[in-house]
Amino acid sequence: MPDVNDPVFGPAPTAAGADDDLVQLLTPEGERVHHPEFDLDLTPEMLRTFYRDMFLVRRLDVEATALQRHGELGLWAQLLGQEAAQIGAGHALARQDFVFPTYREHGVAWVRGVDPVALLGLFRGVDNGGWDPHEHGFNLYTIVIGAQVLHAAGYAMALQRDGVVGTGDGERDAAVLAHFGDGASSQGDVSEAFIFAGWANAPVVFFCQNNQWAISEPIEKVSRIPLYQRANGFGFPGVRVDGNDVLATYAVTQAALKRAREGQGPMLIEAYTYRMGAHTTTDDPTRYRLMEDVEHWKLKDPLARVEVHLRRNGLVDDQFFTDLAAEADALGDRMRRECHQLPDPQPLDIFDRVYAEQTEELAAQQAEVATYLSSFADHAPAGAEGGAA
């Protein structure tokens, strides 16, 4: 190992998992702390909104997990523990900004106004993305790890060409927020996105939720330095924020997006957090993760610290929590009910939107399937509908 003060090699790398360089504005104990660069004042209303959103998104996540357990969803990617990273980042967005999520950004989706029930479609297997990306400024979920980070860089390059970067008009200037995980940071696509964004000085904020696990693989095994430090090598700033502190994730993302909109180029945010749930509902973290770590991170819960802060400073009353619990129950009810009502795709539908211009070949295949299916109709009991062939 090079010496810390080695004149040639410089300082020794800090471990990828070290957490002494975090931007934090609210401690796990609910104490407000200040930061020289990213401090900000928040109204009590804003704090309540953060709490409310985190609370409801946690419920959304719990509800979807339960739906998977009941066989209503094939899979669910849980966000438990990552609420602050997502709600903070989501609120930092301007209306005209655009988000490129992974498959786990349920909290950001929530802030962007995507109906939670629409999120279930992909996991239930009725569609591959059930919302309009343009309507919400929120792209469809991307499952192939890292692919969307390049799309984000390209979208940001398009914003530059459209002249909506650095004009000084806060209502017009736009930026892009690109989400990915610590595991994804190993993909070539992610490095290439950094290269393109740096080359183009594109208005994109790379937002890595370092939840420390890529399924079973811990971050310290794949990165010898904290991920945010990688930005230096690509020529733009990187910062590590306490991913369980919604104030800090909001403040840092807001600053980074503002910078990007103003034309100062990309930035990497590493939101240092922990995956409290399993990777997905098919995963079994007991095979590789230590229970002590989970217990340790429970003490850093993103909701608990805001709750303490709100109560201690008299910013809420009991009624606030009662109302919120009722709102969460209603959300849960609606998700359970509407999940069932998501219509199954029909066999003939799969041919419809493969191309913008239908091909004769595909139309012929569709007709063939229609004929084939109707050959069963003769034998089907009255009233039966075409579902599975």
Next chain:
Amino acid sequence: MATTTMSMAKALNAGLRRAMEHDSKVVVMGEDVGRLGGVFRITDGLQKDFGEDRVMDTPLAESGIVGTAVGMAMRGYRPVVEIQFDGFVYPAYDQIVCQVAKFHSRSQGRVPMPMVIRIPFGGGIGAVEHHSESPEAQFAHTPGLKVVACSNPADAYWMLQQAIASDDPVIFLEPKRHYHSTRAEIDDAATPGSLWASRVVRSGEDATLIAYGPTVGTCVDAAAVAAEEGRSLEVIDLRTLSPLDMGPVEESVRRTGRAVVVHEAHVNLGLGAEVAARLTESCFYSLEAPVLRVGGWDTPYPPARVEEAYLPDLDRVLDAVDRSLAF
């Protein structure tokens, strides 16, 4: 070990283990293959027994996994690479088709590329997108790669060891929906047949069903149903997709005069097209009907709730047999 009954997942694990015991140059690389034992547990326990140098949890980077395996193979290792799901092989596509496939010929035979790339493939497990695809034609179309697909535990056990022992790069396709659905006896002391050979799974007289991987089971079931209706169908498991072993297929089709090729991949330019073309060339005068294909439609793999409409099932296979017999 003598004869043991195993699932396909266990058979693959046992095959890997035996290959690693047999040859210390065999290394396993991939995402989550170590401590977790792979998302399908195919590599379960191997890291514990062979250590982290031989069973590597790699960074999450498919191009990186295959590209570094190239370097290791150049140095005499025999990497067995796990791609987590079929749809995630594409980041490594460039390394596989431009590098892995071409080393031997570019180096005029001086640099063999003894690598196995294991890919759980195919649908029918109700998964989200990119988890149910059949990319075999993309690789079978690439000279320099060998492509095989197992369909049952005994083949899985032997074919994997044979693929690892091969000096050529092998794309090894595992029908994920059958990992746990079938069990079979495996006799460790047996002498396996050639890896590069197709095999008659069930004999019959009226028509030949040609399949590989997940659709072999579908065709065997279809033949059983057809038998109840007095129709005798022969079922052939191709096993090796590149090179294709047409011998048993041609022999069969000369007898039955009718052939239906069944695979999950898109029909357009799929393996079925190649088989049909070859049968037309070699068995033209024996054919009583055109060679028919049953496969996935030329659409992206659809959402899980409608995948039955995409996947060839028993009815679609029997329907094709009816059409063939009606000629």
